[in-house]
Amino acid sequence: MTSTYAAGGGLFGLAPLIIIFPLLGLLTNLLLGRRMGERFVGVVACLAVVASFGVAVSQLVALLAQPEGARVVVADWIAIGSLSVPWAIQVDTLSVTMMLMVSGVSTLIHIYATGYMHEDVRFQGDPGRYTRFFVYFNLFVAAMMVLITGDSFLTLFVGWEGVGLCSYLLIGFWYEKGAGGIGNAVAGKKAFVTNRIGDFGFLVAMFLIYTTFGSLQFEEVFLRAEEMGPAGAGALTAITLLLLVGATGKSAQIPLYVWLPDAMAGPTPVSALIHAATMVTAGIYMIARNHVLFELAPATANIAALVGAATALWAASIAVGQYDIKKVLAYSTISQLGFMVAAVGLGAYVAGMFHLVTHAFFKALLFLSAGSVIQGVERGHHHAAGHAPPSSGRAEQAFDPNDMRHMGGLRSRMPVTFAVYCIGALALAGIPPLAGFFSKDEILAEAARLDPVVYILLTSAAFLTAFYMGRQIWMVFFGQPRSGAAAHAQESPIVMTAPLAGLAVLATLGGALNLPQVHSLSRWLGHTLGEVEIGEFRWQVAALSTGLGLLAIGLSWVLYGRRPLAQGADDPLRRILGPLFAGMERKWGVDEAYNFLFVQRYVDLSRLLGDVVEGRFWHDWFHDRVLGRAYRDGTRWLSDGFDLPVIDGAANGLASLTRAAAGRLRTLQTGYVRTYALFLLLGVVAVLGYLLFR
């Protein structure tokens, strides 16, 4: 049980600052940014994140003294009846690991972004939007920190939604650009909607948790879950399955991964930070945080492992057939997230978290380097076009700087980028002694031990990973430039290359976090995750994976390196694999299938509801014909059928009746005396008769 404000002392009290600093940063930029200029905005944003990193370090120091962690209550939030959710920060080894990774990588990416966005806003033609970018960026860091430090499901969910919002805002940052003038906005919408499905699963899971355990705070829920034991197996399976759905949404697993490749429409720092290093890892973090529940629901854990492994292989296969430099990396991210999900599904939480951290290093490195390549090619394009001022016209869109088929030979023109890119690629491929080798290998070792099917899937994915990274390197950096832009490409400024170097160092040395015999991370995380099995190093697995990786790189060299791709030539794999390659290139038609099965059906439904149900039935038929006509007929009956004949008839009839009666009676007044006398006689006879015979 964590205690509040205990031995770690005052340092724990600093924890809320990790959220407050980015908020201050964004508020400052929001209010003063326009007036103070780009340099001010960039500095403020970066300082905010650096400050967060400082706070994270302080928490680390505090934890060293008190490894069990602490819970810092910030404020009361919800207190309704039996539901009590205060705003509190959970500082333990798991959350601090995430804090350090997020704030550290964010700092480097922020620095990079100041340089990248400076050029990007000029390419796209709206320099005024620079401030907005960093406001969103800082907001994202704040939301991510809320997610990581939350001590209850609800707090985590607030951060969960917050990062989803920032993802949407940043994907569609250039909302008026993209295919058809709305492509980026559409990508943002796709990301948001797909994430919503996952979020729905998460919400229902929260409802179930509350009704089953009566609380939303992690510690209480875990305690009661363990107490409940086998009795709550059904509920736990349901809860964990729904949490898994949430994870597949946020961490881009099958079936909800389709948003992540489209999210590459956002600026490259966004792709690096949000869609590689931090936001997409939230799902894995969430599962690790709920390890107690998943350990009590082994069925779901198995499903998670299989889903992760299948996603890893599936995405890797698609990455082989992509031409867009960022798309390759996107599918690679999905694949690596699959590795992580498989790891936590198998119960190897430490392995999963280890790979999460190292992946953040080298994937962020790869994305930022890809951004550097893209901007270099764009600079070359403008240089080749005779220093024409950049415009947001159609001429730019016809030239795609992301397309690898237009690159080539950039090794000589962008050496720094080339160097760091190679480091990142090798790390991703899992070549020792780079970071990726250690983390990926630990996952493979656990899989080999626990689940052979998963192991085979993951190993195949690892093979393909090495292959497509090799393919990418040969296509981009080797051979001859295949376009004028590539021929004139220029290296990026130091404000961009320095962070790249920093990340490269991390990617190289990151393996030290959890070396096979030392297992520092395992012990560190063990304080939060409970008893962690430290498996022994299995050199067979390591040898097999390394060998396969080298084999894959060699294969890619044979296809793409030995005879470099010529300008305008097609991918050699198409001849070899034929329809398989077409499938890879077209992402196995998943987007099209989703569109047909779900999106179009939904559109049809909404059209049905709108036109038929709402329009024709409700409005036309019911309102106009039934109600309207009933009303009109009713009033017409009342006026014509009732008021006129009956009421007017009564009034008029009375008058005409009187007149008719008067007319008839008038005939009695003949004016003749004799008639009057006759009536007199009649009366006399009658009265006399009455008197005589009564």
Added chain:
Amino acid sequence: MNVPTEYVLALSAILFVLGVIGVLIRRNALVVFMSVELMLNSANLAFIAFARAYQSLGGQVFVFFTITVAAAEVAVGLALIVAIFRSKHSIDVDQMSSLKG
């Protein structure tokens, strides 16, 4: 004359009815007037019959006065008829229908 009073009264009634019919049927104003006199006369007859029956002279006195009034009435009535004739140039009762409604 020693007849039952009822017989005389019956005669009086018949004469009266004849007078009424005369008023109703005839169009000549003078004949109508004469019928009225007939009616008066029949009433007188009844009175005399009762005077004898009850041995009361009051009946006869009444007849006396009736005749007097009849005389006065005839005088005025005929004067009226003459005056009407002067304006309408007719004594047809049916012609005097100004009260026609």
Added chain:
Amino acid sequence: MTPDLLLFFSLGAIAVATAVGMLASRNAVYSTLLLVLNFVTVAVMYLALNAAFIAMVQVTVYAGAIMVLFMFVVMLLGGEQLPPTSRMRWQIPLAGVLGLLLAAEALYAIFSLRASPVDRPEVAVDFGSPATVGLYLYQNYLVPVEIASILLLVAMLGAIVLTRVERRQAR
């Protein structure tokens, strides 16, 4: 049939006949004359009913003065012939019916109710004589007599005024 009854029935028949004749006659002069005859017949009946004075008065005033006046006016106005009635033909039968009804009712009233206390009472010889009537009249009915005289005066005046105004306007 006693002689009295025979007398009565004869006189009655004549009275009714003359009355009918008066009604039916197309000629107004004939009607007047018939009515005179009727009055005389009734006067005779008065006589038979012990009302001598009244009988004389009837003949003198009624038959002699009133009917003569009638005759004068008939002659003056020349109302002998009148065109036959075209309108209200229906009144004649109806009048007849109603008259018969009235007669029936009257006769029923007369014969079902006791008209006199005693049948055929004995009367004094001078029951209806002028002296008796006069005495009775002036002893008991003096004021009505005077009023009757005023009435006659008014009637005279009325007759003169009515016919006089007419003359002035005619000019």
